[in-house]
Amino acid sequence: MSSDHSSVDFLLACPLPEEWAAMASQLGHSFDPIDQLLPAKRGQIGKFQVVCVQVGKYQENAASSLQQVITTFEPRWVLIVGIAGGFPDGKFRHGDVIIASNVYGVVGKIIGGSFKRRPDQDWRPDRTLLEHAELIAKMSPEWVDNVGIAWPKPEEKRTPKVDSGYVVSINATVDDLNYPLVQDLRKGIPEADAIEMEGTGVGSAIRLTQSKQSIGALMIRGISDVPGLTSDGAGLGASEQRALWRHYAAGVAATFVRVFLTKLTLRGKFPDGMQEDTGDKVRVLPGGRVTRQILRPPNEELADREQGSLEVEVQRYMLLSGGNPAIGGLSETTHDINLAVVVTFRVSQPSQLQRVQVFIRGNWLDTLALPTYVISDVETHTVYFQIPKRLAIGEQKVCIRAWVGSRSFQSDMFTVAFAS
Numbered sequence: 001m002s003s004d005h006s007s008v009d010f011l012l013a014c015p016l017p018e019e020w021a022a023m024a025s026q027l028g029h030s031f032d033p034i035d036q037l038l039p040a041k042r043g044q045i046g047k048f049q050v051v052c053v054q055v056g057k058y059q060e061n062a063a064s065s066l067q068q069v070i071t072t073f074e075p076r077w078v079l080i081v082g083i084a085g086g087f088p089d090g091k092f093r094h095g096d097v098i099i100a101s102n103v104y105g106v107v108g109k110i111i112g113g114s115f116k117r118r119p120d121q122d123w124r125p126d127r128t129l130l131e132h133a134e135l136i137a138k139m140s141p142e143w144v145d146n147v148g149i150a151w152p153k154p155e156e157k158r159t160p161k162v163d164s165g166y167v168v169s170i171n172a173t174v175d176d177l178n179y180p181l182v183q184d185l186r187k188g189i190p191e192a193d194a195i196e197m198e199g200t201g202v203g204s205a206i207r208l209t210q211s212k213q214s215i216g217a218l219m220i221r222g223i224s225d226v227p228g229l230t231s232d233g234a235g236l237g238a239s240e241q242r243a244l245w246r247h248y249a250a251g252v253a254a255t256f257v258r259v260f261l262t263k264l265t266l267r268g269k270f271p272d273g274m275q276e277d278t279g280d281k282v283r284v285l286p287g288g289r290v291t292r293q294i295l296r297p298p299n300e301e302l303a304d305r306e307q308g309s310l311e312v313e314v315q316r317y318m319l320l321s322g323g324n325p326a327i328g329g330l331s332e333t334t335h336d337i338n339l340a341v342v343v344t345f346r347v348s349q350p351s352q353l354q355r356v357q358v359f360i361r362g363n364w365l366d367t368l369a370l371p372t373y374v375i376s377d378v379e380t381h382t383v384y385f386q387i388p389k390r391l392a393i394g395e396q397k398v399c400i401r402a403w404v405g406s407r408s409f410q411s412d413m414f415t416v417a418f419a420s
Contacts (some may be wrong), residue, residue, distance in 0.1 A: 126216025
C-alpha cells in the first residue's frame, strides 16, 4: 500500500515561511503528509502531483533539507520558488518574476585585495523546464490576472513581467552594493539580473542526486528588493514597504508557478490517459452502490473484444485483528473505510487478474488481498481496499485501475463522497 511518502512529479522548495505559505496556498486537494521533519504540504497542480516543502534559509540548510526530502518523495523535478533581489541597472523591478537561466555560485579565492570567483558551483537549469517556462511566460500574459495580492504601491501600479535572467547565489543578504565583495561580483558577472541565497546549495544537492536518479531543477523567484533603488511609498517606512514587497513577490512567484504547471505539457507520473476529473460526482453512502461503465480497454483495437465495468460500494467497518474486512470484522479501536470494488471484465482469451488499485489523495492503494483469478470470457469479482480514515474525508477524486494478464484497464477520475 502506498503512503503519504509516495513519489511526486514536482518538489516545490521554498526557503522562507512566507514563500512556503504563498506556494502551498496554490495547491489543490492538499493535505499534510505525516512524519515530515520540515513543514510540508502535498497536493495537485494541474495533472501533476506535488509536494511543497520549506527547506530553510541559506545554502547549507537548503542542500541538507533537499537531500532528505528528495529521498522521501523521489521527485522527477525540483522548483526553487521564492523571492530574490534585483539590481538597479538590471531589467527586473519590484514585483517582476525571474526564471533563472543560469545560477552563479560565489566561491573562489581572495587574492591581491580582491575576490576571484570560480565557476565550480555554477549550474544551469533543466533545459526542458526552462524552455517550457519561457514559452508559457510569453504565450500566457493573462497569468497576471490570477495574482490575488494588491500591488504595494497603488499610485505606481504596473503589470509585473516574467522573463528569464541570470542569478547570483550568495550566502548573505545584500543591501550594500558598494561592499568590495559585491563590487567584485558585479565586475565578474556584469550580466547578473538578480541575487538570492539558496541556489548553490540546491544545485549541489541536485548534482549529487543525479548520480542515482533522473532529476532536473528550475528556479523561479519574485523580485522583492532592489538595493540602491528606493521603493518607499507615501507614509510607509523602508522596513514596512519592504515587508509589503516581500509578501507580493512571494505571491506573484507562486502564482506563476501554478499557471506554469497547469499549462505544462510534460508527462508526469499519472498513469497514461488519466483525466484530472470527469466533472461527475458519485455520492456513495454506506450500503449504497453505484455502477459506472468507465473501465477503458488498453487500446482502441481491443475495444470491441475486451472491456471492463465496475461497481463501487463504500462501507464503514471496524477491522478485527486477523478478521476479514469483507465480512465486517469488529474491533473497538480501528475505524477505517472499506471500499468494495466489483469489477467485471470481458476478455477474448483466458487471462489472470493480476492487480487492482485505487488512486486517492496522491496515493495508489493496493487491495487488501487478491486471490488468484483466471478470467474467461465474462467474469465478475469483488476486491476490497482499506482506506485510511485520514484519506476518506468528504469528497475525494478517485481512479480505479486493474491489470488482466498483460493488459491494463483504467477509469477516468471521478469524485466519491465518503459519508462521515
